[in-house]
Amino acid sequence: MMTQSQPSVTPKLEEPKFGFNEYAERLNGRAAMIGFILMVLIEYFTDKGVLSWLGLK
Template sequence: MTAQPQPTTTPRLEEPKFGFNEYAERLNGRAAMIGFLLMVAIEVVTGHGVLAWLGLK
């Protein structure tokens, strides 16, 4: 049995930055997707739209 070689490169991780940049846009997109899924889940569970659930309609 031979040992597996270890990876020789390390992943390049981006640090958070301020302003409009690729990291901020990616994070905003992911937050929007999560918010949309939560909105759909609330509508399915309660049987009412989000505005009705919040008492705005």
């Protein structure tokens, strides 16, 4: 009679894509960099600050 052995390798589960994890932090950092570049470009091409451009100042 043969006995069954347990698997020796634990399957690697995918990390969730929500909450405070590395994926979310990387995505947030990239969005912040894009927003900053857009803000600088708006100020350069309109000769106004972002608040003036939005009519808040």
